[in-house]
């Protein structure tokens with residue numbers, strides 16, 4: 001059997017470090033989880049080896065948001081074509097627009113609402129997604145996983161939130177994939193999501209997971225979030241109402257952005 | 269971080285991961301104004317890790333006022349027409365860790381306040397976004413800015429760009445180390 005080359009993210013250590021070692025590190029750090037006032041996501045989280053040299057070592061400095069930070073860039077239908085919300089179409093801006101075939105995989109709908117901390121919908125803002133294909137492979141120059149490329153799947157989508165803060169994507173369920181954090185490391189299946197709010201300070205990039213993934217217990221990126229309630233907030237719920245007969249399974253995932261800091265006024 | 273009066277718990281961030289290049293860059297993402305625009309500058313720098321090694325899988329976004337201090341509320345960043353100033357740009361780092369923007373200098377949004385570029389940084393290995401600011405070198409209002417005034421000289425230097433002979437602005441970002449950039453929280 002040949003060994004699949006995966007991106008070596010942490011040098012020689014990745015060869016000898018086992019999944020059991022990582023699980024033990026996760027457990028050790030979990031014992032002082034959920035400290036009041038601590039950041040929800042720990043940037044200093046050694047079980048994710050690449051974080052060791054890439055987290056700030058000093059406390060974040062509090063700064064009152066200034067005018068520019070209290071506003072957000074604007075996006076609209078001018079920026080995003082409605083078809084960009086359907087990743088199963090194959091065609092995308094500049095990507096293989098000749099493709100007309102269907103991607104292979106479990107067809108899914110992912111939809112939900114983007115809200116601020118006061119529960120108000122975030123209207124008319126940009127949502128971006130990128131993901132692996134059904135076999136767990138990205139379309140990216142650094143990708144080394146030898147799972148098959150799907151010529152009909154680019155794995156990128158965009159949409160603009162509706163008047164109720166809702167977003168909607170049609171796609172296929174991404175596969176789990178191996179990575180180089182330690183020996184036999186696998187990421188739970190996930191979709192990368194990027195959100196803009198009404199204020200620059202609300203900017204969010206995160207990952208959406210699928211319910212019941214057996215890899216949760218093993219994944220240091222998922223566990224970099226201290227609180228179980230916060231981790232659960234990244235897991236979509238199966239929603240039969242969103243499933244389309246004879247076509248696709250539905251998943252619902254709502255997102256809450258930070259703040260607001262700015263006094264909110266009804267938009268005309 | 270949840271807001272003071274927030275009713276709902278904020279959804280936590282996660283790392284952008286290694287495959288940001290698949291989903292996020294787009295044509296013209298780092299050109300807030302077209303090359304050759306009167307007053308256009310290059311804003312550039314390198315993102316470094318704790319060993320001083322450049323990070324090739326980082327993403328930098330900027331959000332800024334127009335030169336007259338107004339805050340743009342125009343769509344069109346993803347489909348730039350060459351005329352509309354949207355104030356927002358995105359730059360993925362290249363293999364040498366370098367990012368660059370073609371833009372114009374921001375103006376002060378209020379009298380007496382120093383202009384700055386609002387910045388957010390993402391990277392593989394960085395589990396959540398980091399906010400910072402790029403202040404303009406030698407701007408007279410810098411000396412009255414509450415954030416800059418609260419920092420010692422070395423920390424302050426991490427938030428102020430340097431200008432080269434042709435007027436380009438350089439702003440390196442250090443995630444760790446002696447020159448670690450001052451990163452901000454707003455809530």
Ligand SMILES: [Fe+2]
Pocket residue numbers: 132187190192285287
């Ligand atoms: Fe991923």
